Amino acid sequence: MKISKNKKKKTKQFSEENFGRKAKEKVFGESEEKLKSIFDNTNDAIIFLDKFGKILDINKKAAEIFGGSEKELVGKHFTKTGLFPIKELPTLIRNFKNILTAKKIYINVSFKNKKDQQIDLECSASLIKINEVTIIMVIARDFTEHKRLDEMLREREKRLRTILDSVLIGIVIIDAETHKIMEINPIATKMIGAPKEKIVGSICHKYICPAEKGKCPITDLGQSVNNSERVLFKADGKSIPILKTVTSFILEDRKCLLESFVDITERKQTETALQESDERYKSLFEHSLNCVYLSDFRGNFIDANQSALNLLGYTRDEITSLNFASMLSLDQQSIAFKTNQEVIATGTQKKPTEFRLRCKDGGYVNVVTTASLVYQKGKPYAVQGIATDITERRQTEVVLREEKNKFEKYFDATGAIIIFLSLDGKVLLINKIGYETLEYNKDDILNKNWIDKFVFEKDRIKTTAIFDSIIREKTDEIKYFETTLLTKNRKNTTVNWGIVLIKGESGESQAILNIGINITELAEAKIAIDQLKELNKLKDDFLNISAHELRTPLTSIIGFSDILKEQSHSLNSKQQKYINIINAESLMLNNIIKRILTITRFESGREIIHFEPINLTAFIQSLQPSLDMLLKNKKAKLVINTEKKDIVVKSNKEKILEVIYNFVDNSLKYGSEEQTITISLTQPEKERVKIAVKDRGTGIPPEKIDKLFNKFSQLEPSLVRSQEGTGLGLYICKLIVDSLGGKIGVESTLGKGSSFFFTLPIENVATQKRDLDLKAV
Amino acid sequence: MKILIVDNDINTVEVLRASLLSKVNHEIDVAYSGEEALEMMKKNGYYDLLILDIMMPKISGLDVCDLMIKDERLKNIPVLLVSALPIASKSFQESLEKFKELKLVKDVLEKPFEIDNLVNKVKAIVSK
Numbered sequence: 038m039k040i041s042k043n044k045k046k047k048t049k050q051f052s053e054e055n056f057g058r059k060a061k062e063k064v065f066g067e068s069e070e071k072l073k074s075i076f077d078n079t080n081d082a083i084i085f086l087d088k089f090g091k092i093l094d095i096n097k098k099a100a101e102i103f104g105g106s107e108k109e110l111v112g113k114h115f116t117k118t119g120l121f122p123i124k125e126l127p128t129l130i131r132n133f134k135n136i137l138t139a140k141k142i143y144i145n146v147s148f149k150n151k152k153d154q155q156i157d158l159e160c161s162a163s164l165i166k167i168n169e170v171t172i173i174m175v176i177a178r179d180f181t182e183h184k185r186l187d188e189m190l191r192e193r194e195k196r197l198r199t200i201l202d203s204v205l206i207g208i209v210i211i212d213a214e215t216h217k218i219m220e221i222n223p224i225a226t227k228m229i230g231a232p233k234e235k236i237v238g239s240i241c242h243k244y245i246c247p248a249e250k251g252k253c254p255i256t257d258l259g260q261s262v263n264n265s266e267r268v269l270f271k272a273d274g275k276s277i278p279i280l281k282t283v284t285s286f287i288l289e290d291r292k293c294l295l296e297s298f299v300d301i302t303e304r305k306q307t308e309t310a311l312q313e314s315d316e317r318y319k320s321l322f323e324h325s326l327n328c329v330y331l332s333d334f335r336g337n338f339i340d341a342n343q344s345a346l347n348l349l350g351y352t353r354d355e356i357t358s359l360n361f362a363s364m365l366s367l368d369q370q371s372i373a374f375k376t377n378q379e380v381i382a383t384g385t386q387k388k389p390t391e392f393r394l395r396c397k398d399g400g401y402v403n404v405v406t407t408a409s410l411v412y413q414k415g416k417p418y419a420v421q422g423i424a425t426d427i428t429e430r431r432q433t434e435v436v437l438r439e440e441k442n443k444f445e446k447y448f449d450a451t452g453a454i455i456i457f458l459s460l461d462g463k464v465l466l467i468n469k470i471g472y473e474t475l476e477y478n479k480d481d482i483l484n485k486n487w488i489d490k491f492v493f494e495k496d497r498i499k500t501t502a503i504f505d506s507i508i509r510e511k512t513d514e515i516k517y518f519e520t521t522l523l524t525k526n527r528k529n530t531t532v533n534w535g536i537v538l539i540k541g542e543s544g545e546s547q548a549i550l551n552i553g554i555n556i557t558e559l560a561e562a563k564i565a566i567d568q569l570k571e572l573n574k575l576k577d578d579f580l581n582i583s584a585h586e587l588r589t590p591l592t593s594i595i596g597f598s599d600i601l602k603e604q605s606h607s608l609n610s611k612q613q614k615y616i617n618i619i620n621a622e623s624l625m626l627n628n629i630i631k632r633i634l635t636i637t638r639f640e641s642g643r644e645i646i647h648f649e650p651i652n653l654t655a656f657i658q659s660l661q662p663s664l665d666m667l668l669k670n671k672k673a674k675l676v677i678n679t680e681k682k683d684i685v686v687k688s689n690k691e692k693i694l695e696v697i698y699n700f701v702d703n704s705l706k707y708g709s710e711e712q713t714i715t716i717s718l719t720q721p722e723k724e725r726v727k728i729a730v731k732d733r734g735t736g737i738p739p740e741k742i743d744k745l746f747n748k749f750s751q752l753e754p755s756l757v758r759s760q761e762g763t764g765l766g767l768y769i770c771k772l773i774v775d776s777l778g779g780k781i782g783v784e785s786t787l788g789k790g791s792s793f794f795f796t797l798p799i800e801n802v803a804t805q806k807r808d809l810d811l812k813a814v
Numbered sequence: 815m816k817i818l819i820v821d822n823d824i825n826t827v828e829v830l831r832a833s834l835l836s837k838v839n840h841e842i843d844v845a846y847s848g849e850e851a852l853e854m855m856k857k858n859g860y861y862d863l864l865i866l867d868i869m870m871p872k873i874s875g876l877d878v879c880d881l882m883i884k885d886e887r888l889k890n891i892p893v894l895l896v897s898a899l900p901i902a903s904k905s906f907q908e909s910l911e912k913f914k915e916l917k918l919v920k921d922v923l924e925k926p927f928e929i930d931n932l933v934n935k936v937k938a939i940v941s942k
Contacts, residue, residue: 581899584898584899585869585898585899588898588925588926589823589825589826589898589925590825591925591926592823592825592826592829592898592925592926592927593823593825593826593828593829594926595926595927595928596826596829596830596832596833596926596927596929597829597832599833599928599929600829600832600833600836600929603836603929604836623926627926645907
């Protein structure tokens, strides 16, 4: 501002003179030297133009900026100086005109000067009047350098931003005072797992090393750089290990912290895994039941685990002063030497070696060892040996042998024939029962071809086919078949076999296991059973025939006694009495024969029952007349009570009638003389109908009820029997009711009477109706 | 009325004849084997009823029925079969049904029998 005031002052005086250099000097004179000096030495370019645009004067700086001398420029119109590009000229002219009206304007002008340098000017142009002459003063400041610096800065920032954005480490810039996050790069954003907008502005401890709140190594502890493993808290609450570096720097007068960090999760994991594997190795080493030792290449022990120490009886300190060879006999030392050479050369040994080691107490242990090189940082540094104590195994072998003996005992003790055959059919193993069945010595059988030597000719083809198929199919299936064996004495021997393929661990066929049961006796028993069945049939036939043979003479006896009875008028009373007895007894005999035949029929399954739909209600009601016939000459009465509705069953009328007759007959025998016998038909259940015959009599003692329906039940107290009868009646009733699908039973009260009943199954209503309709058709 | 009684058991023949004679007034011939019965039927021509035992040596009652069916002159003679066998065997039942269907066998009488039962059956057959 100072300068411009001075200029004003100067220009005022200056403008009072005629224009042109000489005039100017004249006007200013010596006293004006100072002002001229300022004019010439100022850092701003000063240009005077007339109102038409012609350059009146320029100072040194202006000349310098324009890259030419005053002479080259003064007197020229500003558009004709050749400084400004043609396309810029209309803008400049327009601005120049604006000066004339607006009095003062500010513009930026860019051009290439005479020295071909890019120049950027910041100009302020004012309209001033000097001695009524309007002139234009332009004060221009060269900001080319500033702009360049500015651009450089911008370029740098851009580059920094690129680095910030593309670098593979997380970078966060934090205000050291407030600890607010000012800037964050994408990697860090990604690591934190939240949008940048959310992170920027937050307190750094929220995400980065919260443990250090108030203990910031830089701001609180005064360190300048920090390099440490820390934890980064992610937006989702998880944490990841990071390696962090913090640096402080000044940004725009503010102290900032630049934190850069990398995710070391993977490294951590690897480290942990390594550590674990190391620990695992240590644990394995220490706790292995095998003896593990480390020795140097000359056999000096470096370390040994507890198992090894226990086995040899040394302490860890003691063993480290020993050499492997010192525990061996001379001949074994050479083996140990060779093995050691092999291990050093190849890193391992092909076959385990067996050693006999001398222990501290002078005893010996047998071990099998395998040695290999162990490496540290890729270089072999020791020999690791793993030794298994086989002293016990030796003992175990003894136990195993005993077990084997035991197995062989069981093998022999079993009742089955057990044979192991090789795949080509030779006997590998046979148990005692096996060779005893064959009547050979064991050695006569072993290694012989089983089928050719011991299987009966007729069964050879079959047996061969079965063996071939299980070997071919490699099946696990057990095949069953029967063969007759060729025993030494050609004894008839039939064996029922179950055979199975024995496979090894990898599934390869090894042998055929044959387990057989000698069923010769069973086969014989089968024949015996068949014979018995045959005999039973013969018995039935015999009964049938003898029934015929018995009944033929009975026909004559009954027939002739009947005829005689008819002609009783010609007989005296004794004769009449005797002939009646003959007749009655022969009828009774016939009755017994009939019943025995009925039972035989039922029991042999030869009784055929035809089922047909029956309206039971109507059927039972229709029985009154024929049942009354049974009551002829008796004082008893008979009443029939049935349900009102029709009850239809699929059954057999004759058989139902036979049971009812039997029941009524029993009632007459055991009931009181003037009783009323009640026949009832009820339906106690939906699917069951009940027919009962109730008498009034002595009743049946409970202990006898169970046996009532047994065969010949009445025969038991035969000697005191008061009533006639075969004792087969109720048994036959039971057989009949069973065959009709019903149940038979009795309810009895001593002194009051009994109710004999049987049930019959009913089919559902729809079926009933259909059956009745069919019957009606 | 002419009835032929056939049974290999002399006594049974006698019981049958005596029973019938006591109750009905028919002419009665007797034969003691299947062959004899067939011979008599062929010789005498017509009978009103053949009372035929089933179980007989050589030619059984059922064999006689078979032969009668095949003979035009004999196939219309009504037969009352008499049997002491339990009449439950399947083959017997089937034959019986067959002859009943062919209207040769009219009824079956089980031995031993009561006179009334015999007479009733005979009356029932000859009355038709």
